[in-house]
Structures are given as C-alpha cells and as structure tokens.
Amino acid sequence: MKILKASNMKRCIGCYSCSLACARNIHKSLSWKRSGIRIHSSGGISTGYEATVCLACDPPPCAPVCPTEALRPKKGGGVILKKSLCISCSECATACPVDAIYFDPDNQMPVFCIHCGRCVPFCPHDCLEMVGSAKEVPDE
C-alpha cells in the first residue's frame, strides 16, 4: 500500500489546489476544509505553509476509540470509515494526535485522508508524493 506524504512543504505556494481537488473529487464539495489534506499558514503567509494530513499511523489511535467500529484500521496504516455505522460522536477527531481528522460540523462526519493520491497531480510544486507505507520498508 502507498501512503500520501507531504514531503516538500517548504516548496508550497499556498494555492490550495490539493485541498480543492480532494474536496471536489472525493467529497463532491467546494471546500478547503472538507478535504483529507488541509493547508495552513501559521502566523501569516511570511512563515510559509504546513499540511495537515493523516500520517497513516499503524496502529491508528483514532480507530479503537470509535464506539461503533465505524472506523477500522487499514492494512498498511490509516483507517477506513463505514459511514452507515458512524454516530457522529467525533471521538476519532479528538483522538488524532496530529489533528488530521476534521469533524465536519455541517454533515457531522469525520473527514480524513484516504491515501488515494488524487490530490498529488494538482500540486504545481511537487510538494506531495505517494510512497510505500512503513510496513513495506523493512526495519533496519
């Protein structure tokens, strides 16, 4: 399995094309929040940009806190959501250590990166890449 990594954020120009692509293609929305990858500046644009995105933790701390097992660990890291089982408790978003799960107040659903790579071709500066997950890289 491959995972999305925001490896070159120092190159980011803040165009938000990645967030908009995820929102458009995955969530059928126009949004820069309802997206698996969210871009932020911190303390103004002169400080550059950071990406908030699922790190594909393995095991993922967000899955065990889900009371209905709507969120399940995915082989190779990260999680998958079974929407019909979600009761909108937002525990997963609270448990994420890097704030990569955005709990959407409009539809009461968690939003996170599913590592599909659809955002990658929309980054004009090659900040993003799909790489092999930790499981596929042998421990030294």
Add this chain to the structure above:
Amino acid sequence: MNKPFRVLVVNLTQQKSKVEFFDTRKQWLGGSGLAAGLFENYADFDQDPFHPSQPVIFAIGPLTGLFPLMSKTIMSFMSPYNGQYAESHGGGRSALALRFAGYDALVITGKAQRLTCLGFGSKEINIQDVHFLKGLDIFKTGKVLRTLKPRNPGHRSILRIGPAGENLISYACVNVDTYRHFGRMGGGAAMGAKNLKGIIISGDSSLELPSDTLKEYNKVYQSIYKTITESGAVKKYHNLGTPENLIPLNELKALPWRNLQSTHDPEIEGISGETFAQDLLLRQVACAGCPVGCIHIGLLRERFGDEHEYLYRQVSYDYEPIFGVGSMLGVTTASGVLTLLEEVEKLGLDAISAGVALAWATEALEKGIVTTEQTIAELAFGDVHAYVEALACLSGKINDFYLHLGKGALNAAYVYGGEDFACVLGQEMAGYATGENYYVSQALGFRHSHLDTGAYSFDQEEQARDMEVAIKYMQDQEYYRILMCSAAGCLFGRKAYPREVFIKALKSIGLEYSEEELDATILSIQAHRWAIKFRTGFKPEEIKIPKRFSEVETWKGKTDTDYMMKLKEKYQEVLREVAARHKFQEK
C-alpha cells in the same frame, strides 16, 4: 440560475449586520457587475466619498473557488481620489474566504465611533473595538488581527489599512494577506473614513457541488487546469513574474524614468526582473485557488550592527511597484527598490501613486517650484533614504505640502505649479510609456488603469495610429475584461479563459448562458458601470493629458499630439454613448 446573491450588509454606525438577498445572477453575473448593482442600490450619489452613508463593497463571482485563477475580489467604493465610482481588484485568500464564509458580497455602510475590526465567518459576525491599533503599521496590525476572531488560521483572509488609510491619504491602499492589495483609487482611505482598521473573513464552511452537472464540471475544470499548468499560457507570471517586462520596455523606450524625463536608461540591469530573481528572490506564493504562484517575495537583508549582525524582511515585488518606486524615482538597485516597497507596504500606500507623486515632487524641487522646507526630505532621484523619509511625511500629512501631495501629484501641482510634468492620467500613471493609445486609455479608463483596455499592447502594433482600429481594440478589450472581472478572475488568466470557455464553465455549474445572453449581460454591465461613473462626476473632457506625455519619445519617435487629442475626443464620445445605454431606476 436566477437565485439571488447572498450579501452580508454591515452598518458600522448601528453596529448591526444583516443578510440580504440581492437581485439575480443573470443580470449582474457577479464581481464587477454585482459590485456596480450593489453600489447603485446602497450609495448616495450626491454625498462625498467620506460620508458615512457611502458603501464599501467587496464582491466575488460565480466561478470563485470553482475554477483555477478565479481568485479575485472586486472592491467598489466612491473614490477618495476623485470622488467618483471606483473599483479596485485584490487577490490573496480574500475571494475564497468570502465564498466559504457563505456570501457573494459584503457591503459595509456607516461609520464606527472608534477604530474597529469586522470579523465574520459562516456562523459568526464580530464587530470588534480595536482603538489600540490606532496608527499602527500594516505588519504590526496584521500580527494583532491574527489573534482576533474568527480564529481559523490558514483559512482566513485578513484585510487591513495602515496609517495612510487612517489619515485619509487619497491613494491609501488596503493590504490583503500581507502580499496583495486593493491598490488604487484610495480604497484604504474609504475604509479609514469608516474607522475600519481591518476585516477578517473566515472561510469555514463547505458547499455541495451540483450533482447533476458534476461530471461535466470536473471535465471542464480538468481542461482549464491543464491549459494553465501545462500549456505555458501563464508560465511567465510564475517564472520571473511581471518584472520580466522591465528590460523589454526599457529597450522599447517605453519605461518611465525619473518622472518620465526619459523612457530608457542604461542602468536598467540593476532593477531588472532577472536581477531580482537571481539576487533577491526568496520564493513565490499564490492566491488561493490559483496554481500559478505569481507573487514574488524578495529578501531584504540589512546590516544593523558593527559586526555581522543582520535583520531580514520579506517584501513582495512586481513590475508596477518596481516602476513606481524604482525607475520613476531613479532608483537603480533592486535592494533600494525593496527598501522603498517595504516602507510603502508598512504605511499602507499605493506603490504606484506614491512613487509617481514623489517623482513629481522631486522634479518640482529640482526646478525650484517647491523648497526643502516644504518637502522636508532632500528629494533627489536615486536617493533611497530621502524617499523613505518622504513616505513617512506623506502618510502622516505632516505639513501643507504633503497634505496636497497626499491628494495626488496633479492636486499638488494646482497649488504649487508644475502641472506640465505631473505624470497623471486620471490617477498617477502606470508604468507604460508606450504611446498615445495608452495615454488616452488610462486617462479615460474606467479604473484609470493600464488594465482597463490593455492599450499599451495595442501601441506596439503596426496600426497603432489608426483611430478606428484603436477604438475597436479598446472596446473589445474592455468587453472581455468586464467579463473576466465579473466572473471575478485574475487577468493573468486571459489565455486560459476565452469567452467560449466561460460559457462552458458557467454551464457546468448550472448557469446557462447562450453567447447572445452573455454578450447582453456584459454590455449591460458595461453601460451600468459607466453610467454610475458619469453620474458621480466623471467629466472626460476635463481630464488633461499633461504636457510631459507630449514630450515623451518612444521607439516610434515623438508623441503624435494631434492623433492623441483626436483619439481622446472620439473616445469621450464613445464612452458617453456607452453610459447612455443605461437608464437609472427611480429609488
């Protein structure tokens, strides 16, 4: 299609706000069109620009956020510079933030009792007292505003004014997200008159895409994105950026130097786009929703101690600001230009107008029309430190001289003399001494901008002195630019958005226009904008093209004054005819 626009209307006198639903999309499209519609609805044509009842309007378009490069916000207001209806365009995150806050436009009326910041998102509106920010510069103001509500870092747009706006300097600008601006015609002073120091727009909501046209929408998006990122259509804006024009215009003898005393200078290398890129370019930044990244940030490094002690600043630069405080002031080093740009930025002035006004003042001092007692700074072309001092005096209205200069170079010239060499074409000139068509176009243009018709480009064509062809060119260009600005797109995207692409893009989000309908809409917006401009006092026959423009020599030779004056007379008639197509409704 005929869904009304959702508009946030804030009255600062009453400290109240409301959501209003305004008219139809079919009629106004958005952006420039919507701003004109809202202005007619809210403005008091008979009051002066600083009257509390005058609205300050920010409008986005039907394609904002939905397509690449649709990243502009149109600000409209009664201009403190000339008392007429004016538009200024800004980028940054402002357009998408307004879209995601859930509004097509923001209208601000009234005047706050104390210095105020308006903050809003999709679920909150805050009118916050910021009297403690009085007199603070753009950078310090930004730092404080980032701590205020709504708190949504990275997904907010922060608009703010500096001392120049608070002091009602006629060409004070509005800073957007540190590196972009509503630059011209005094939008900063329009905010200052409302005691409005800042606006925080939080883009915190999401919109569902129309499911019935989603497939088509994705297809059109993909095709436009590909044109922009793969065809090279906008490459120049990312690479050297607009400063790539400095050397070509200098070679054409079309770059204004030292208050337009010449149009060419051998010292161009020091401030060329290539020099900026090689020596000082730190990085590029983009407006939200635009993959081009045309915003060039330069590194200004300054030694402040005896040992190797340095401080650094990040300063954005572009062609026009380099002309304004560079060639026009005879500054021939890139670091000197950045020093002045940072000062202009800090104070919240329009870089073009401030530069051109100080260029006039320098020549006036050289000619003995004004004295150093009046200018305080010992202005001399190329002297960066003198200009730093003068900019502070200008934004602070420190004496009568700067009070007059703060109303424009021509205004100061009326008082002190020296009208012949005030490089003003409706407002302080932009950086294109290309010829007669451009001089007439900026002098009479809707925004008094080089971008109204792009006539600087026509000046370089073979038929450049054919009046019929010139007028058709200018009118065709104005049509297209009104379309682009009503869709609220960036004019750098012209090659990616021919008219047929607009029609496809609009259709893919459920706004269906035939070619004829779109033409009718744009022509109606054009008439409406001009009618308001005339109604608020635009008298083209009273606008002079100062003698300096007749003395200019370009690669074509001397200015053909006869052609220029005939073109001006003819174009005045054309504009009157355009404006006459609009009939005002009784209020």
